[in-house]
Amino acid sequence: MEIDPELARTVVAVAETGTLDAAARRLHVTPSAVSQRVRALETQIGRPVLHRTRPVELTEAGEAVVRFARQLDQLAADLRAELAPEPTGPLPLTIVVNADSLHTWALRPLVGVSDRVALEVLREDEAHSLALLRRGVAVGAVTTDPTAVPGCSVERLGVMRYLAVCAPDYARRWFADGVDATSLALAPLVAFDRKDDLQARCLRRLTRAAVEPPVHHVPASAEFAEAIRLGMGWGMVPEIECGAEVRAGDLVHVHERAVVDVPLYWQQWRRSSALLREVGDALRDGARVLRLSGTPAAARA
The missing domain is CATH 1.10.10.10 (Winged helix-like DNA-binding domain superfamily/Winged helix DNA-binding domain)
Structure with a gap:
């Protein structure tokens, strides 16, 4: 056709x-x-x-x-840059990355391609990221969905492990008699936003019961973790962000079973340009810090 x-x-x-x-x-x-x-x-x-x-x-x-139209424009831009007698400068690309990946591991590998690519990084939850791919707004996305969007390829990056952690003073106040359904129903927690169900999943895993503790919403990755460090509540923080603090005793891992593993995938246009392939390669290389396996769950936006 x-x-x-x-x-x-x-x-x-x-x-x-x-x-x-x-x-x-x-x-x-x-x-x-x-x-x-x-x-x-x-x-x-x-x-x-x-x-x-x-x-x-x-x-x-x-x-x-x-x-199709946006892929055609991307390929045309690549061709113009390749045929130009002088360097034309970075070419624009729009990708989608969830907040925790952007905060913990995805930004560093993107720096390595930033002299050749003018990146627009959209921070969206996994469901919306795929909608942006379908509509052609973005050319690639870090997502939890292994099902490829039509016209896209998908590759597994690894597993982001989340630990339920809190400040030591908070643990002494709310969990002095142990972590159970009673204490968890009273202890305030911190959620990223109203779509963030990692804490709810952890609660179900620990209590096997419906508990509804007080919830604070802090929709920014750095401030979310800082709210937990300051004692506002307990919450799910990426292990690659909080692991050293847990080992040092600056944060407390609430319970040994208070762990949620989130699989991450990279989806990109199948008819990709050389620059998009370079961005994908950089992200796959940066994702080596992630775990190789784990128990699936939903990702935080």
Whole structure:
């Protein structure tokens, strides 16, 4: 099937601006011309690419067309850079990384490619990260989902282990008589945000009961861990971040079974550019700090 790049880029403009009128202004054509291009593409592929809502929404076919257009633009940018007689500077790439990975291990390997790639790193939860891949907003994502998005490849990175930890003074106050359903129902905990269920999973593992302790929400990785260090509550912190503090006694591991293992995967466009492959290689190399195996759970955004 031959897809006219101009028609595909018109769908991208409609998706990004939300209406045919706004897309027409961006493309410097009339709304009628935009509508004709969209209809021509739909005729070409034999299915609709847009839901005519306000703002418009992409169909699955529309998402595929947008990925195609953005992949084409990425490959064209790579070719221009390769053929240019002088260095053209870093080329833009948008990827998605969950907050804890970005805070603990993913940023360092990305620094190694930052002179060649102008990165936009989006911090999103695993479900939304895949939606961004499907719509073509991002070219790659660190995710907990091993099922490849259409048009993408997927590779396992490793396992992020989380430990339930708290400050020593907090442990003496709330867990002096042990860690059980009674103490855990009273002891405040710290969650990243309302989508963060790592603490709830740990509670079910420890108590086999429905307990609802007081919850503080601190939606930033560094501040989340700092809130725990200051005694605001207990919470799940990546082992690669808190392991040394636990061994030194600066933090207390709440219980030997208070562990949650989260598998991480790297998904990227299958028709990738050389720069995207370089970013993927850097992340896979940086992920060597992760564990090789563990018990699956859901990741924090």
